Amino acid sequence: MFARLTTTAAVLALSAGAAFAQQTDITIGMQLEPPNLDPTGGAAAAIDEVVYANVFEGLTRYNADGSISPALAETWDVSEDGLTYTFHLRDGVTFHDGTTMDAEDVKFSLDRARAEDSTNAQKALFAGIDTVEVVDPLTVEVTLSAPNSAFPTNMAWGDAVIVAPETAADAATNPVGTGPFMFDEWVKGDRVELVAYSDYWGEAPALDSATFKFISDPTAAFAAMMAGDIDAFPVYPAPETLAQFEADPRFEVIVGSTEGETILAMNNADEVLSDVRVREAIAHAIDRQEIIDGAMFGYGTPIGTHFAPHYPFYVDLTDQSDHDPEEARALLDEAGHGDGLTLSLKLPPPTYARRGGEIIAAQLREVGIDTEIENLEWAQWLEQVFRGKDFDLTIVSHTEPMDINIYARPDYYFQYDNPEFQALMDEIALATDEEERAALFEQAQRMIADDYVNGFLFQLARTGVANANIEGLWENAPTQANDLTGVRWTQ
Amino acid sequence: MKLPGQLYVGAALSVVFIAAALLSLGWVPYSVEGMNIAERMQGPSAAYWLGTDQFGRDMLSMLMVGARTSIAVAIVAVGIGMAVGVPLGLLAAANRGGLVDEIVMRGNDLVFAFPSLVIAILITAVFGPSALNAILAIGIFNIPVFARVTRGGALSLWTLDYVLAARVSGKGKIRISAEHILPNIANLLIVQGTIQFSLGILAEAGLSYVGLGAQPPTPSWGRMLAESQTLISLAPHIAIFPGLAIVLTVLGLNLMGDGLRDLLDPRLRRVA
Numbered sequence: 193m194f195a196r197l198t199t200t201a202a203v204l205a206l207s208a209g210a211a212f213a214q215q216t217d218i219t220i221g222m223q224l225e226p227p228n229l230d231p232t233g234g235a236a237a238a239i240d241e242v243v244y245a246n247v248f249e250g251l252t253r254y255n256a257d258g259s260i261s262p263a264l265a266e267t268w269d270v271s272e273d274g275l276t277y278t279f280h281l282r283d284g285v286t287f288h289d290g291t292t293m294d295a296e297d298v299k300f301s302l303d304r305a306r307a308e309d310s311t312n313a314q315k316a317l318f319a320g321i322d323t324v325e326v327v328d329p330l331t332v333e334v335t336l337s338a339p340n341s342a343f344p345t346n347m348a349w350g351d352a353v354i355v356a357p358e359t360a361a362d363a364a365t366n367p368v369g370t371g372p373f374m375f376d377e378w379v380k381g382d383r384v385e386l387v388a389y390s391d392y393w394g395e396a397p398a399l400d401s402a403t404f405k406f407i408s409d410p411t412a413a414f415a416a417m418m419a420g421d422i423d424a425f426p427v428y429p430a431p432e433t434l435a436q437f438e439a440d441p442r443f444e445v446i447v448g449s450t451e452g453e454t455i456l457a458m459n460n461a462d463e464v465l466s467d468v469r470v471r472e473a474i475a476h477a478i479d480r481q482e483i484i485d486g487a488m489f490g491y492g493t494p495i496g497t498h499f500a501p502h503y504p505f506y507v508d509l510t511d512q513s514d515h516d517p518e519e520a521r522a523l524l525d526e527a528g529h530g531d532g533l534t535l536s537l538k539l540p541p542p543t544y545a546r547r548g549g550e551i552i553a554a555q556l557r558e559v560g561i562d563t564e565i566e567n568l569e570w571a572q573w574l575e576q577v578f579r580g581k582d583f584d585l586t587i588v589s590h591t592e593p594m595d596i597n598i599y600a601r602p603d604y605y606f607q608y609d610n611p612e613f614q615a616l617m618d619e620i621a622l623a624t625d626e627e628e629r630a631a632l633f634e635q636a637q638r639m640i641a642d643d644y645v646n647g648f649l650f651q652l653a654r655t656g657v658a659n660a661n662i663e664g665l666w667e668n669a670p671t672q673a674n675d676l677t678g679v680r681w682t683q
Numbered sequence: 684m685k686l687p688g689q690l691y692v693g694a695a696l697s698v699v700f701i702a703a704a705l706l707s708l709g710w711v712p713y714s715v716e717g718m719n720i721a722e723r724m725q726g727p728s729a730a731y732w733l734g735t736d737q738f739g740r741d742m743l744s745m746l747m748v749g750a751r752t753s754i755a756v757a758i759v760a761v762g763i764g765m766a767v768g769v770p771l772g773l774l775a776a777a778n779r780g781g782l783v784d785e786i787v788m789r790g791n792d793l794v795f796a797f798p799s800l801v802i803a804i805l806i807t808a809v810f811g812p813s814a815l816n817a818i819l820a821i822g823i824f825n826i827p828v829f830a831r832v833t834r835g836g837a838l839s840l841w842t843l844d845y846v847l848a849a850r851v852s853g854k855g856k857i858r859i860s861a862e863h864i865l866p867n868i869a870n871l872l873i874v875q876g877t878i879q880f881s882l883g884i885l886a887e888a889g890l891s892y893v894g895l896g897a898q899p900p901t902p903s904w905g906r907m908l909a910e911s912q913t914l915i916s917l918a919p920h921i922a923i924f925p926g927l928a929i930v931l932t933v934l935g936l937n938l939m940g941d942g943l944r945d946l947l948d949p950r951l952r953r954v955a
Contacts, residue, residue, distance in 0.1 A: 410913045430913040432737070486720040486738055550738065550899050554718045565899050567812065 215681040217401045218662070220674055221413060221425035225381065225406035228364035231350040232305055235313035237591065237672040240350035241427075242384050242404050244673040247288075248353035248369035251279055251298065252344050258502070258670035260348050264293065264370065265332075274339030274624055275322075281330045285393045287356050288374035295326040301354045302334070314351040341624040349671065372397045372677050382406065386676075398664075398680035410543075417443070417657055424658035424665055426674050431489040431543070437657045446656040447491060448667035452589035453498050454544055456552060456647030459584055461607035464533065471644040473523035474585075475513035477559040478552060484650050487547035491653035497637040498596050501651055502668070505630040509641040513648065520559040529560070535584035537563040540573040544652065545587040552587070552647075578605045589652045593671060596633070599640050608645045690942025696935025700928075704750035713741035715748050715902055724918040734920045737910065742920065746928050749902040752814065753932070756896070757883030759818045761876055764825020769872065771826070772833025773864060776841060777856040788834070791827035799824040800889060807895040814897040821886045825879050832875045836868035870947035874940055881936030888929050904929050 226238035231248055245253060253263035262268075265279040285293040304310060306318035322337045336343065346352060359368035367375045372394065373386040388400040405422060407413045410430035416422045417437070426446070428434070437443040456478065458465045465471060484492040493501050496509030524530060535556075539549040546567060553563045563585065568576065577583045590598070600617035602609035616636050623629045641648070654669045664678035712732070719739030727734045733742035775787040794802070803820035810816045837860070840846055849859050890896040891905030899906065904925045911922035 411915070414913065414916070432914055432917055436916065482718070482720050486718065486723070547737070551718055551720075553900055554716060554738075557716060567894050567898060 214398075214683065215661075216399050217403070218399055218676070218679065218681075219403045219405055219421065219423045220676075221416060221422035221428075222404055222406050222674075223408055223410075223413065223427065223429045225408075226384075229367045229375065229378065229384070230363035231353055232301070232355060232360070233311045233313075233364060240672040241674050242386075243367055243369065243371075243375075244350040244353075244671065245371060245675040245677060246373045246386060246402070247367050247371045247375055248350070248355070249371050250347050250349070250353045252348040254348045254671045254673065256666045256668065256670070256675070258668065260345050263348075264298075264354055265347075268344065274341070275336050277334045277336070277343060278327070279332045279334065281332065282393060283330060285370050286391050287359065287370055288368045288389055289356075289359060290391075291356060291358070293354060293356070293370050294329040295332045296329075297354055297356050298332045299324045299326050300357045300360075301352075304355075304360065305352065312351055314349060317346040317349055317352055338622060339624050340621065341626075341629070350673070373402060376401075394677075397677050399676060402676050404674070420659075424656065424662055426654070426656040426658075426665060427669075428655050428657045429543070431491050431653075431655050434489065434491070434655055434657070442660055444658050444660045444662075446654075446658060446665060446667055448654040448656075448669065449493065449500065449502050450589075450591060450652045450654045450669045451500055451593040451595075451671075452591040452652030453495060453500065453595075454492070454548070454587065454589040454649045454652050455498065456649055457586050457588060457606045458646055459581065459606060460609070460645060461581070462584055464529070464535070465584060467527050468644055469523045469527040470529065470533075471646075472513075473520040473527070473559065474556065474561070475644045475647050476516040476520040476523070477556050477561065478513070478647050478649070479515040479555055480510070480649055481515075482555070483548050483551050486551045487544055488650070488653065491655050492650035493653070494650050495648045497641040497648055498590070498599065498646070499633070499637050500593075503594075505633045507634050507637045509637065509648075512641055513644065517559050524560060532560050532562065534562045534564065536566065537585045537587075538566045538568055538573065538577050538583045539587060540568055540570055540577075542589070544589060548587050548649070552585075581605055581607060585647075587649070591652070591672070596636055596640070599636075599645060606646060608640070608643070610639070610643065613639050689938050690946060693935050693938025693940070693942050696931055697939050700750055700932045700935065701754065703747045704754045707744070707747035707751050711741075711744040711747055713744045715740055715744050716900065724914065724921065726918070726920055733924050734918070736907070736921050737914055737918075742924050745902045745907060746904070746924060749904045749907060749925070750928070750932075752897050752901060752903045753884045753887050756814060756818050756821065756887040757880050760821035760825055760883045760886075761879050763818070763822030764829045764879060765872065765876065768826040768829025769833045769865075772830040772835075773837055773860040775830065775834045776837030776864070777860050779838060779841065784834075787830065791830050794824065795827045797824075799886065803886060803890055804893075804895060807890065812895045812898060814901065814903075817887055817890045817896040820890070821883050825883070828879060829872070829875065832871055833868060836871045837864045840864050840867055870943075874944040874947060877936055877940035877943060881933045881940065884936070885929070885933050 222238060222241055224238045226242055227236050228234050229239060229243055231239050231243055249263045251263060251265040252260050255261055264282055264285060266282045267280045269278045281295060287293055302318060302321060302324045305312045306321055320336045320338060320340045322335045325333045327333050354370065355363060356368065372389055372392045374389045376385040376387045378384045383406065384404045386402045388397055407416055413425060414430055414433050417425055434445050438445045458471055460466060480494040484490060494510050495501060496512055499506050537549055537553060539545045549565060553565055556563055577586050597617050598604050599608050600614040616632060620629060620632045623632055658665055661682050662679060663682055664680055666675055721739065722735050723737055723739035725731060725735045731741050736742055736745060771787050775784040778784045802824050806820040807816045846859060846863055849863055887896055888905035891903040892909045896905055897903040907925040908922060915922045
């Protein structure tokens with residue numbers, strides 16, 4: 193009798209213990225499903241948001257604060273002339289199929305990415321590489337054709353992850369990397385499942401499985417979050433409902449910044465908009481705060497040039513294009529459009545564009561510019577605006593990091609053609625001195641602000657919602673990622 | 684007799700809706716062009732009877748101007764349907780069993796075979812989304828409806844004595860159709876017109892809900908409903924009022940259409 197009682201007590205204690213044990217699985221919500229799972233063969237942010245740092249790793253990696261730290265390369269040396277990088281690889285790194293990651297894999301990955309027929313979406317990252325040589329199984333020597341201080345940063349991109357020759361071709365549907373999680377299952381249209389990799393070289397993650405669930409409809413995302421079907425939604429698509437989550441102790445709202453400079457892009461090659469006075473008038477007609485409040489429910493930081501405010505060499509130029517309808521009207525008058533002007537405004541699907549567009553249309557109407565709004569789907573937008581350049585105005589967020597160099601491409605969709613700026617960008621690429629780079633970047637920011645190339649609106653905020661018991665999620669998005677290595681449940 | 688009740692309720696709802704649209708031509712409580720972010724998503728109050736939307740615009744004003752958009756689209760669409768469909772129907776009936784009849788009616792079947800909203804999406808996909816293309820799309824799928832109703836009504840008339848008399852007196856098919864057939868099927872067309880009108884409003888709301896109707900900033904009920912989706916839990920009135928407007932208007936027009944049919948149809952009158 194006594195024995196039986198103790199057994200019962202022991203069983204009770206056991207089950208109680210299980211109930212208090214920390215949860216070790218997590219379900220992450222994402223709005224878009226990745227088209228494939230190969231970060232070296234696709235531009236979609238959703239690919240990296242599943243696999244970056246979780247399944248695949250590169251020589252270096254981005255940290256949550258945007259800094260770069262060693263990953264598969266433990267250390268690296270740079271030669272005097274800045275041309276040769278010698279990467280010393282970590283010992284004992286294996287791919288999820290059990291094979292060892294060595295210098296040959298690194299050489300294969302870099303050569304594959306920069307090859308003529310490469311499908312890598314960011315070939316520019318590798319463009320400066322002259323040769324890649326294997327010194328010994330744990331040492332790789334990369335020679336550049338010109339010094340490039342950003343090279344270690346380039347190697348941290350999701351597009352530069354290390355893959356194995358045997359498995360690279362199938363990475364789109366069966367990604368095999370070196371990360372702490374390995375790919376388990378992809379139920380198309382619904383979710384991707386990852387499980388912890390037991391032979392991971394680094395510190396084992398606190399989670400033993402993770403599910404990425406794809407919910408495109410903002411209303412459904414809200415419902416799934418509220419019902420607890422999703423534990424965290426790092427890029428939550430309905431900012432209007434964030435106030436509700438903030439008021440609810442079960443949830444935590446994570447507000448960070450992204451690399452997304454949201455701009456009112458203007459077709460600089462257009463007859464009317466090639467006049468800088470018209471562009472300046474539009475810039476003054478815009479009330480940024482009203483757009484941030486109205487379209488993003490207060491989430492976003494005003495910008496006055498195409499640069500993310502969280503970088504040290506960001507220059508705040510918002511005053512140069514402050515909200516001044518009087519000035520805008522005067523400039524339009526001067527440019528010969530005193531009796532009104534009609535421009536097309538083509539809007540892609542995201543909320544910032546659709547809602548922001550209606551607000552901007554109202555603001556422009558106040559200074560005498562009528563807009564013809566056209567709501568487009570992404571495919572149409574890419575076709576008409578991005579490739580066809582058939583637009584006057586559009587709103588879009590440029591989410592690539594440090595992408596001010598797009599202003600040096602005269603054939604880029606807003607068609608800003610300024611040889612002076614193009615020369616400046618060439619200079620920046622060669623500059624290795626941090627102070628010199630800062631000065632040049634500042635000059636570049638001022639140049640596009642002075643030319644009023646586009647209407648610079650705001651830096652897109654990264655607003656996420658998570659269960660209050662989860663810690664370790666990224667607050668900012670220095671690169672497109674949902675790094676789960678440091679994520680854990682606190683209870 | 685239960686006819687008048689239905690007719691009165693339907694007519695009353697329809698009149699309110701049409702009056703709101705007409706009134707908006709000259710006066711709205713607040714401008715629908717100006718935005719007032721500070722006052723957005725307020726519930727109904729003395730200042731804003733139906734509250735404000737996500738941009739701080741007055742919901743009542745938005746609904747009034749939206750009614751105008753709906754009516755304009757629906758009237759023109761029904762107009763297109765009648766202007767093309769009725770003559771086609773008369774033509775088919777006059778040449779009953781002939782080649783023209785076959786061509787017209789099989790053409791009708793072809794258009795009818797497509798779900799109406801699919802045709803509308805096809806048209807707007809090809810020509811781009813705008814109120815004009817929505818009108819065209821809705822108008823086109825109205826054509827076979829009127830052609831059939833007209834032909835059906837006309838066929839039975841062609842066998843009647845007075846038509847025979849007209850033929851004997853030497854009148855041509857076209858003249859008979861215009862002078863004798865058309866006036867006698869007018870009631871059918873009025874009833875069908877009312878019903879098509881309500882369907883037109885529903886179609887316009889559907890098209891603009893999926894973004895293929897009137898483009899912003901022109902207020903449109905369907906788009907108001909679409910944009911309110913994520914705000915339902917935060918400010919339910921933004922979704923409820925456009926939804927109610929659509930329901931009540933379509934209900935009103937349908938009740939009126941049914942009422943009119945009962946009132947105008949001599950056979951039904953005798954039974955009642």
